[in-house]
Amino acid sequence: MRVNEDDLYRQSTQYKHWSFTPSALTRLRQKTNAHAAAQVKLHIAQDRAERAKLAPLDASSAPDSGANTPNGNGAGTGANTPVPGGAGDRGGEVDCLTMDEEKMVVDKFCETAMKLGDFLKLQPDVTCTAIQFMRRFYLYNSPMTYDGTKISKTAFFLALKLELGTRAGSAADFASRLPKTTRDDIVAPEYTIVQALRFNFEVRHPFRGLKGVHLELEDMIHGSYAGLAHDGRTPADLRAEALAALQATDEAVAEGKLGNIYAHAKDMLAMAAQLTDAYFLYTPAQILLAAHSLAAPALTAFYLGTKVPPSAPARPRILSTIQSCADLLSSHRSFSKNPTANKYGWADTDPPETKRAMKKLRGCKDPTTQDLVALNAGKKRDVVRDGELEEGKAKRRKLNRENAEKESDAFWGPELKKEG
Amino acid sequence: MSRAAHAPSASTKRAGEDDDICPVCKSSRYLNRYMHFLVNPECYHKMCESCVDRIFSHGPAPCPIAGCKKTLRKARFRTQTFEDLKVEREVDIRRRVAKAMNKEETDFETLRDYNDYLEEVEEITWNLILKVDVEQTERRLRRFEEAQKAELNPNAVRRSVDAGPDTSTLSETSHVILKKGGAQRKAQNVPSGNMPIPEDETGFSFRGLKKRKAPEPEKVFDPTSGWSVDPTYYNVKDEYDHKFFAVKHEPRFYAFGYKAPEYYSHALRDAFGGLGVFLEDDRTSEEMDFGTQAAAIAVGGGRDVDMNDVF
Numbered sequence: 001m002r003v004n005e006d007d008l009y010r011q012s013t014q015y016k017h018w019s020f021t022p023s024a025l026t027r028l029r030q031k032t033n034a035h036a037a038a039q040v041k042l043h044i045a046q047d048r049a050e051r052a053k054l055a056p057l058d059a060s061s062a063p064d065s066g067a068n069t070p071n072g073n074g075a076g077t078g079a080n081t082p083v084p085g086g087a088g089d090r091g092g093e094v095d096c097l098t099m100d101e102e103k104m105v106v107d108k109f110c111e112t113a114m115k116l117g118d119f120l121k122l123q124p125d126v127t128c129t130a131i132q133f134m135r136r137f138y139l140y141n142s143p144m145t146y147d148g149t150k151i152s153k154t155a156f157f158l159a160l161k162l163e164l165g166t167r168a169g170s171a172a173d174f175a176s177r178l179p180k181t182t183r184d185d186i187v188a189p190e191y192t193i194v195q196a197l198r199f200n201f202e203v204r205h206p207f208r209g210l211k212g213v214h215l216e217l218e219d220m221i222h223g224s225y226a227g228l229a230h231d232g233r234t235p236a237d238l239r240a241e242a243l244a245a246l247q248a249t250d251e252a253v254a255e256g257k258l259g260n261i262y263a264h265a266k267d268m269l270a271m272a273a274q275l276t277d278a279y280f281l282y283t284p285a286q287i288l289l290a291a292h293s294l295a296a297p298a299l300t301a302f303y304l305g306t307k308v309p310p311s312a313p314a315r316p317r318i319l320s321t322i323q324s325c326a327d328l329l330s331s332h333r334s335f336s337k338n339p340t341a342n343k344y345g346w347a348d349t350d351p352p353e354t355k356r357a358m359k360k361l362r363g364c365k366d367p368t369t370q371d372l373v374a375l376n377a378g379k380k381r382d383v384v385r386d387g388e389l390e391e392g393k394a395k396r397r398k399l400n401r402e403n404a405e406k407e408s409d410a411f412w413g414p415e416l417k418k419e420g
Numbered sequence: 421m422s423r424a425a426h427a428p429s430a431s432t433k434r435a436g437e438d439d440d441i442c443p444v445c446k447s448s449r450y451l452n453r454y455m456h457f458l459v460n461p462e463c464y465h466k467m468c469e470s471c472v473d474r475i476f477s478h479g480p481a482p483c484p485i486a487g488c489k490k491t492l493r494k495a496r497f498r499t500q501t502f503e504d505l506k507v508e509r510e511v512d513i514r515r516r517v518a519k520a521m522n523k524e525e526t527d528f529e530t531l532r533d534y535n536d537y538l539e540e541v542e543e544i545t546w547n548l549i550l551k552v553d554v555e556q557t558e559r560r561l562r563r564f565e566e567a568q569k570a571e572l573n574p575n576a577v578r579r580s581v582d583a584g585p586d587t588s589t590l591s592e593t594s595h596v597i598l599k600k601g602g603a604q605r606k607a608q609n610v611p612s613g614n615m616p617i618p619e620d621e622t623g624f625s626f627r628g629l630k631k632r633k634a635p636e637p638e639k640v641f642d643p644t645s646g647w648s649v650d651p652t653y654y655n656v657k658d659e660y661d662h663k664f665f666a667v668k669h670e671p672r673f674y675a676f677g678y679k680a681p682e683y684y685s686h687a688l689r690d691a692f693g694g695l696g697v698f699l700e701d702d703r704t705s706e707e708m709d710f711g712t713q714a715a716a717i718a719v720g721g722g723r724d725v726d727m728n729d730v731f
Contacts, residue, residue, distance in 0.1 A: 002650035009694035021703045204690070212687030216654070218662045228655065283694030307653045307692070314696050321698060 009283060013200035018136055020280050028139055029099050036142030037096035040366045044094050047367045096364045097144055101357040106138045108354050109148030110275050111347050116152060118344065120177060123163065124270050125205060130159035131274045132203045137196045139280075145366045146189070153181060154189045162201050188376035203279075206269050206288035213292060214262050217242065217303065221254045230309050238306065245302040264295040264339040271343070272332040282325045286318075290325035294335070442468035444475075444484045458497040461512050463490040464505045472497050513548045517541060520565045523629065533628025540626070563623030571632050653692040656685040 117127030248254035293300035440449035476494035
């Protein structure tokens, strides 16, 4: 019984649960967006109704009721209630994000996360895992519901635990490295994120694969690479062709060029691949070869030729997939034809649409999910929060607890009667 | 005492005269309250414990009962289980025969063969009980036992043969072992295993008795249960001459048994894992195949699953 590398990849959760066709991805985002928008409108309306009840008390003392007025009633969510945007005051229709705007906002969150990883001096794979966690999280949740900065901190902590294991340190340690963050801020959304990830922690990155490709390319340059069975060329032929593809005359020059290509491709994988939907739409092998082909088109074409012969039936499919992935990567604004010293320079300014979307987001945040810490505490400690749903839950829990006690009594049986 | 109740019926005997007097030393329970009788399965003659100690402490000695010439050993004396010594003897014989003749129905090809076997076993047993052809039957039984043992564990026999004849026990046991070796060799040459083997070699032969098969040796445990990775796009070498991955000769990479070739194969597997996987093809055909029912519902609803609510 033999399996090839494609079969192995098909066993991964990334393939099973986190790979989509473009249309399926759009449909999923539409669903998430529609549901979140409905929830946001409902909750904001409830919030307003509540405030309207309290408003008469404040109305005499506070004549300007444009901004969020009743703030000191200890409702917990008051601090984060959205400020209705320029569009209007309290009575107006809530202007929710559209699907495209949501995507822009998520991309912005991911860019911020990338900078955060850079700021914390984390290994690139930790940062990339965290970014992928966020992207996966926002497939099933909307940025209107959960705030990006809060989610990203926890996503980083999860990625840190995943990649470093016991060396990751505690949540308190991690919180101390971030400004204005407590341990609870890190821990509170953890379970929400983890269940949105469907407990699939493995992210297959293309970085190690890129190293594998360069392992073989160096081998070719040294003339010690034996081709695959279908390839009739000798190691010496391959060496000559590889050097020609690199436009290098001797091995030292070729090695230097390979190093540059590797660094360039790696940068693309660390930025463009993370900030687009590449992980959802393509497999790691396709992504890394696409990045490599952007960094060195001739060399990659030659390399692919040694792997997939022109006679292979899958060749046109593979080439077109890699090409479309390369198009996706090069369409991102972080893409540069040549490696640059200032890697994150492009991220200093946002495109106007993203700015607009971020501004719009401030007006349509779900008021019930903004205070994640209190939400988490309420769920954990059985606190009855204001609102019918919470009350119903508490009742249900109480009933269940009583039932459980009764059942445990039944298990041990009633107390024995004392015989006189 | 219960014996007192028996006394009137056996009017000619005094209490305890029959049972409670040792036939060897004639001491009675009246004089020794703790008298304890023993028998030897060689001849089943009763005698008291002190007699056994006295006569047999220094080694095997002939039975002191007049007319009985059996040589007895102290170690084999025991308390009798059944009051009737005939029953005691029969139980002993049956136990002995059952030890040698321990076949089950599954060991035979047909039920008829098994029944024939049982009948023959009963015949042997009654021969021994009724003392018909005792010596010959005993010999055959022993042969059969030896043959069975040889079949079960051929190595044990070979070992004793290799050790060479031991002069101290050269009398009859070495002869038996040599014979047994021959029987075993012949048994191995028999192709089907169902052919009757000559009786003088194995003691008895039964029709339809299956040859005992040695259990197959356990296979080596394979954690991958026979699966192996057969890469299409690469061949891993043990050694790569590369500059910028300094994984090769650093001791910290060897901790926990990590080896450079493992890293190479992992990197290359990652490099090509999924190269030929086209999500367009796979996904449109199965249209979001979610693993569990709950996941499918969650996705179908398009809302975030709220699993926090345990109760």
